[in-house]
Amino acid sequence: MFNYTFQWKQALARLPQMLDGAVVTMQVALLSMAIGIALAVVLTLFRLSGSRILSGIATSWVEIARNTPALFQIYMAHFGVASFGIHFSPWTSLLLGITFNNAGYLAENFRGALKAIPDTQARAGRSLGLSELQAFRFIVMPQMLRISFLPMTNQMVWAILMTSLGVTVGMNTDLYGVTQDLNALTFRTFELFAVAAVIFYLITKVIQLGARLLARRMFRY
């Protein structure tokens, strides 16, 4: 039926290299999530701080992250900032780009989550003598993280998918980069990218499953 002969063996022979790439992809995505969550908490605090400057910084960050393409952000992190003489390796640029994006989106999620937490919660904490920061840290934040858990899982999947944009800044060790390199050597485009697609799909499923298990362990209330 098709006028095309599949050569799956060629692609499958490269599977070990692609799996190595998958590991790098996971590393970048996980790191960008961990740092992204921490930054998003800080941005959220900035926005709550009441300081014009701090909340201005946080708001600009969030809006730029949410209103420009991720590809643009990653390209900027490499070639844009280099115009100021700051050089990041492809790996770092990719990590920074995705982290910037993650932090922006998560901060916005956190803001939504905060609205769902009655302010009597913080008040009850303050009434017990907890400081403002303690009330946030021990009472508000855990609830905020729980409410945003599903959006966080989605963001994690996004982070995985975004690693594919690393090739634009010279990344060649992640799953997409490895696949593209192999494609340059062999030109078996369809087979190689089909294998990569399956790996990406499995990774996202594992993450979603893991998140569900994690949620069950973490949120018993």
Added chain:
Amino acid sequence: ADKLDDIIASGKLRCAVVLDFPPMGSRDANNQPIGFDVDYCNDLAAALGVQAEIVETTFPERIPALVSGQVDIGVASTSDTLERAKTVGFSIPYYAFENAVVANDKVEMADWEGMKGKTVGATAGTYEAIWLEGQVKEWGEGQFRPYQNQADVFLALSQGQLDATVSTVEVAEANVKSGNFPGIRIVDKAPMVPDYVALIALRSEHGLIDYLNLFINQQVRTGRYAELYAKWVGEGEPADLTIKGVYR
């Protein structure tokens, strides 16, 4: 009817050309495609008696563009490796590149071996990228970065993100001369087998490939090859496309 008939019937020849690869392909001030490969495609279309259509691709994307039927042939400086020939059909070489090592001014480097241990890069999917990545692996030190296009490579080199790159002598000279990329210099020739590049078409289109072979032959015979070389590359002799001691 085979592809050759289709092209003639449709009155249109679609060529994949890489347009950030001066002097082979680039854009003029009006952002129109120009360059050796663009002229080459136009010549071919004229010979076929059809209209030429230039489709810009990146290096990694030129084969998918061909194989997915978005272009009829590739005039895109494609190196004729045996690995690739398993997938696409190559004509006889229509050009041959020698490669040069280009370095950032701030980096000390006397010859090509100075690249050892440095951060080097090239355009993903090219002959020189494959060679350079192999070298870096062999040296066991330093770092290799493939960028999506030639411009990004030189941008990174000029910004100091890369210490050195390997590119065709033509591209290297054009980029150094243009002044678009301040702070770079040509260091040395790269010790590679000349990079013979061929036109590409679908592997099964023998009629078309035969036509391409004859066309290339005619270009050399009629002196058009030398003319285009003079127009786009400059003085000197264009590379010899024959190989001693072997048929074809």
Added chain:
Amino acid sequence: MIEIQNVRKSFGALEVLKGIDLTVQNGEVLTIIGGSGSGKSTLLTCINGLEPIDSGRILVDGTEVHARSTDLNELRQKIGIVFQQWNAFPHLTVLENVMLAPRKVKGMSKPEAEAMAVKQLEHVGLGDKLSVYPSRLSGGQQQRMAIARALAMSPKYMLFDEVTSALDPMLVGEVLDTLRLLASEGMTMICVTHEMKFAREVSDRVAFFHQGVMAEIAPPAELFGAPKSPDLQKFLAATA
């Protein structure tokens, strides 16, 4: 002793407290009644400094609550407060709810805080719910947990803001019983409530708030038996 001296407080253009004067002696149980929006809750949140005031003074054991120099986090340890609802921290077990403040604010060790928490939870009759999450508790149990949580800081004063209004009628009794118990132990308490029967039984004095003004204050027999102002008469008639 809690002294409230000519306290005024506005939200924007709305004056919610229009010069309140009130002194609560140690060991006294004061209940506050009054219509919705009369400023009862606002007064309580001013007493422990959750809300700033516009003028006047509030002294707790002689310390001025709204003075710059006052360490509010320290002062608040003296003053327990329980709200109408949303008191429970849903992500912590009952025990953790009660242990949190002793550990983080008082810096108690874990076993010490736990012992304290268990003691207070048993006091309010929740000794068997230690490792349960609040979502598993009835509303009444949640309120009792909130009381235990406040007690775990060994406060000198307890403020209650309509702690039974959000509850099923079935569950009101158990919470009021806990309040009665506290009162009988000599805790100084200010209770905002709509439960007139409770106010009558337990209070030393009852204050009636009306539109930001403390319109009347008297021992319960007198206030309920012979209400002076027409506003109070109307209010009592409506709630009867």
Added chain:
Amino acid sequence: MIEIQNVRKSFGALEVLKGIDLTVQNGEVLTIIGGSGSGKSTLLTCINGLEPIDSGRILVDGTEVHARSTDLNELRQKIGIVFQQWNAFPHLTVLENVMLAPRKVKGMSKPEAEAMAVKQLEHVGLGDKLSVYPSRLSGGQQQRMAIARALAMSPKYMLFDEVTSALDPMLVGEVLDTLRLLASEGMTMICVTHEMKFAREVSDRVAFFHQGVMAEIAPPAELFGAPKSPDLQKFLAATA
């Protein structure tokens, strides 16, 4: 006449209706009482065909509700139903809520439907709320609007499923008054309710459901005065 003949209905493994037999005469007011989960709501939704049944038959004026050939959309015009809550269409004004079905289902013209809607809304005492959105109404007013909306289809039968249980105690009266009015006008009604006083006053007969079985049915004086089954005795004791 509504005839229910040996109706059985399960949700998965749970048998909710275990063979119900019941006939409601035209002009009769039947109330159904019973514990939570006894199948009362399920029966009502089976009567107007919102839920399929597993066996047995339900006949409304001789038409079999669950027969293939029955046009349910047409049949439902005969049977008004009001649920416990979420009755209002929040995106439509009160008037639009009531006009919707007459226009879309009966194909009435706009002025005709409007006249009908105004009439029914005045009937339930909402003549002054025509252009208001439901979110501005109290719960009791929302329920009365739902009644007017059902009446606008000129139903022959009205089913009420605990229409007052989600309401503030203050608002229950106004809704029950509307039901009383309907009963006095001779509407055939089946009311599921927890309001025993109402059941006693208004009903011709009262049915007691227990675990999917209609355990007892009798005129109110008899059923409340001399309950036979121990289950009913227990139920009445608990709700008293």
Added chain:
Amino acid sequence: MFDTALSANDLIFLAKGAGMTIFVTLIAVFFGTVLGIVFGIFRYQVGPVIAAPLTFVLDVFRSIPLLIQLVLANAFLGMVLRLGLSGLTVACIVLTLYTSAYCAEIVRGAIESVPQPVRRAARSLGLSWRQDMTNIVLPLAIRVGLPSWIGLSLGVMKDSALVYVVQVTELLKSTQILITRLQEPLLLLMICGAFYFLISFPVARLGGYLEKRWTHD
């Protein structure tokens, strides 16, 4: 302010790229939404078991990088099926399906957000399934779904930056072409970013405003 070699011609070139971005986005959002509504209603209506194959396929579109989807679709449609489609067509097809996968989720969620008793009330009045859908479910679901849908549309616009892999010269690609020639990466990237921002930000704000207004009443 800037000492730039950027000419009016180049700005027109950029504008053409922007036009392409908008064109591809509009096509994908329009057809993706239509498909998404169909898929969403279908999934809601037939229940999870029967819809499982569709659910799986849609999930695939949300679990694989768009870049790979484009490369694969391009390779498959061209190399394997030999349809000879233009890159623009492939880009529109892939983005449309990609949009529909997310849109179906939004539609399903929005329909589910309409309380069951409200729909029962409608059916009890004799409204047919269609009438219930158009008069009750649609207006209520739109309020819930529209803000997310606006977010999705903006997301598609931003993701359309990836269609360069199938030889479509949209805004970001145009920018890169100019960078190649003019070597002013920062300025050009700023212009490009500003363009995305200027379209995205006001629309996103509008979405936020609608959300706030509608969740209020």
